Amino acid sequence: MTTVINNPGNNEGGSGFGVVVIVIVLLVLAFLVYRYGFHRSAAPTANINVTVPNPTTTQ
Secondary structure, three states, X not given: OOOOOOOOOOOXXXXXXXXXXXXXXXXHHHHHHHHHXXXXXXXXXXXXXXXXXXXXXXX
8 A cells, every 4th residue: 555645835835915914014104104204393393582682772
């Protein structure tokens, strides 16, 4: 009688689903950095007005 040994495959023919998930996660992270990282620096800054006495007048 002949003994047949079936070895499991090495899973090299994957569907690439993991790569798709990684690309989607990277796109979401890039959007969040763009939205909340770069635009925060474009926020309006405080306007500070200082009154300096006129040096031409004497007291």
